[in-house]
Amino acid sequence: MHPPVPRRALGATVLSAALVLTGGCFSGSAGGAADSERLSVAMLNPPRSALNPFSDDAFKLSRLGIAETLVQLDEAGDPLPMLATEWRQTADDTWEFDIRREVTFHDGTTLDARVVADALTAATEARPKPRILDGVEWDVRAEGDDQVVITTNFTDPLTPHRLSSPQLSILSPDAYQGDGNTVDPTGHGSGPFELVTLNGSDSAALDRFEGYWNGTAAAPGIDVSFVPDGAARTAALRTGEADIVEAIPPSQAALLDEGTFREVPMPRTNTLYLNTREDGASGVFADPAMRAAVRAAVDAEPLVESVYESRADLADGLLGPALPWSDQRPERGEGPEPADPDGARITLATFTDRAELPEVAATLEQQLEAAGFEVEQEIREYAQIESDALNGEFDLFILSRATVLDSGDPVAYMVSDFSCDGGFNISGLCDTEVDDLLSAAEQEGDPDARRTATLEAERAILETDAAIPLLHERVIQGDAPGTEGALFDPRERLLVGLETHRSTD
Template sequence: MNTSAPVPTRRQAIAVLGIGAGAVLVAGCGGGPPEATDGRVRLAMFNTPRASMSPFSDDAFMLTKWSCAETLVNLDAEGKLVEALASSWERTNATTWRFTVREGVTFHDGSALTAEQAAACIDFAASHPEAPRILDDVELSVTAEGSEVVVTTAEPDPLLPQRLSSPSMVILAEGAYPDASDGVIDPIGYGTGPFRLTEVNGTATATLERYEDYWGEAATASGIDVSFVPDGTARGSALRTGEADVVEAVPFSQVANLDESLLHEIVTPRTLTLYLNTAEGVFTDKGLRAAVRDAIEPTELTATVYEGYADVAPGLFGPALTWAEELRSWGTTSFTGAKGAGAAGRVPGAAKASKVPEGTTITIGTYSDRPELEEVLVVVTEQLEKAGFTVKNDVREYEQIESDALAGAFDAFLLSRGTVLDSGDPVAYMESDFSSDGSFSLCFLKDTKVDAALDKAAALEAGQERRKAIIAAEEAILATGAAVPLVNERLLQGEAAGLTGAERDPYTRALITASTAVGQ
């Protein structure tokens, strides 16, 4: 593939083609934001429901973004635990945690929150054949004792409260649950938040009303009108024309067409990483993995594809995990590139790059659901070809390519990956992606040093010592060359003039809250 021509920025492309945000009307997407109504928030969302709003799927994040369902505990902006439906919690021994259920809480169907119902919700999740991923490899039992929920794990689990903060662990009324233990949960009308979910119209719209008997701060807005708008141009247009009050994930390509005062950057714990297949093919050679690491210059990606709305990646974790740069020996220096920390020998154990043999051909896969990834792939391909590789590309929708990626069909796979997953802690992501028995391994790494480092981190309680162990594990992973982190991504959230109180959550769990209000 010959891509020697310079890659224009998104803004340059828009200017040349004469494309504006109004080129695609929201109404043409099938379910654009409705007309403004008194006191209601109009929300244009990036994703559509994929599993009928089941909390055991990624749809769970919609429930918490709409403030219509809650967990026992929550995370603040720094990833620290805070109260929610539990007013307190404690670890009573190595395997037992006790959570005191908040008094005076009612579900949206009018029934009362009890320790028995909270325990039943957790038990249903833990025993379900499609249990939430946050409970992978966790064996637990749960009982109610008075106003307390008692959770006992088979093995010590210092992060159990963080697991229970996952949106997939929302506590719902009894009516949400099926009779069958393997049935599907229906959360509509059974949550506890300041807004009550009343209707989900397929993949088009959803409607929420203020819940007048909410246990906490009453919602300012009278309701939320949600539109699912996967088309990025349409979302940008909704913000520009005033058809939406809050817009998720405004594409970088729309910035030139929008009032920048309406755009708010969110630093996220999401890293764009090139995973190299260490099990077979070209990248069983550690020196050639290092050649990839040194050939890619991420500053070109941040400047062109992301137009400055991303940071070069110093490692697996970026600025959203503020503590990482303080503990990492090379700080915020880029890991990749000819002058990066890897090439400069600042990462203990990292290999030096080998000369790429003539005719070395690799296939890189990625997905089209995130349009910027195709642009990133163009730049990366050009840089790797300059280093001597012959590069073939395979780009499909994620649903069509994931199984091949997990089966090892590619030499490399480009993926935008959330590094804290559901718990606010990166160990689960690291184990999933880089341990010898990882459930989401795209690099098929089997390294005893990495496994030992991850085991050590996983056993520690939340705090500074765990963070130090996490950075040691990151160093061990990067030393293998199996993962080449490129950029740490940011999001652009659109908020109409006069709108206040929308959450700008780096963990993408919260969005519309009791404090959110539209301008008058």
């Protein structure tokens, strides 16, 4: 059972916001406060689904302080109360959550158990489902006004962790429209900032929500513009146009003054996915020996030293130094002998939103062609390439992938990316041993045993050569002089807290 957390202690960890350059200038104030008091934040990716929480846009709802979940995670990845104050497992397949009272949504609706049950049910019925629910079936019901009961289709000790995913944010009933796949967070969140305006993929404006249940934010509002170009984001920090800048490219960090950015290993791995489908793309990598030929050809060390300017860590597995226990991984089998590529024609794809990835693709193309492949590159913005990658249109795909983003636990990521029924299975891998090991890891409740099971599943995945981890990225966040109280979250869920503000001294 988990007691409620103190009012200000919780609020200091749940706010977030962002502003990004558009056409060389920042969005204007949407509220009545002076522009000089509002926060401007430069963010990496524009919204892809109009901030629908069932998509990856959910993490912008979290970082912008618009919407909240039942559970949040502490720095170690353990669950803490948010919109739920306590929870308990009453049977192998049943969990009860007590819902926080006196929470008001931005549209004036009051939070209760029915609102929560309906929101979570909408998530389970969405198509596609939020990836945090890959392989999971939930029955969600309200018990009175204050309690929600979740019944799972298997013994799932990760249930509270899953409820921390921003993809399971709780919005007011009016947010859910039409067939349930359309969700509009504008004016329907419960967080400290209300989304007032979303201007497509260009900008957004947020105002402080004076009725926030956990206190009052120091900043009167946030102006957001979305700029994929890393040099533009960095320039905004150097010129003082942005107070907070996320995802500073490693190549740009050297241009910044000391003390204006922070860097730390993050649970994000740059991985080369190989399409194992017989009917996918060229079908070349349905052959394990051809996948082994790619593994033998790829050398990630030049990527770390040159492309990332040594601001990354060479990968030995899917999980990296942000998870200290990952270095306890078991020894990996040697796998099949590499085949002779013999001029096999393959397509290598990635996206432009992360500035380093096209450079990674260029280096890998050289390495693969030196090994005997003929390589054609396909590079687009992520929003225009994701569906083709998931549909198996490419032989190889380079992805910068967060490994604990959804639940704070890497098992959900592995199930999503590498199980037969995974919703983000770019490689199309379907392997009985992998599925069995992932299932065992999912059901393990003891933390140490779960980590051991997770590393066994990682070993089995790597032995298929369906994914070749290249490097582990570091998060580099810029804070302009005079910006105080900005949050620094390697899991990329939080950015602006209740105390974050622009100093007037």
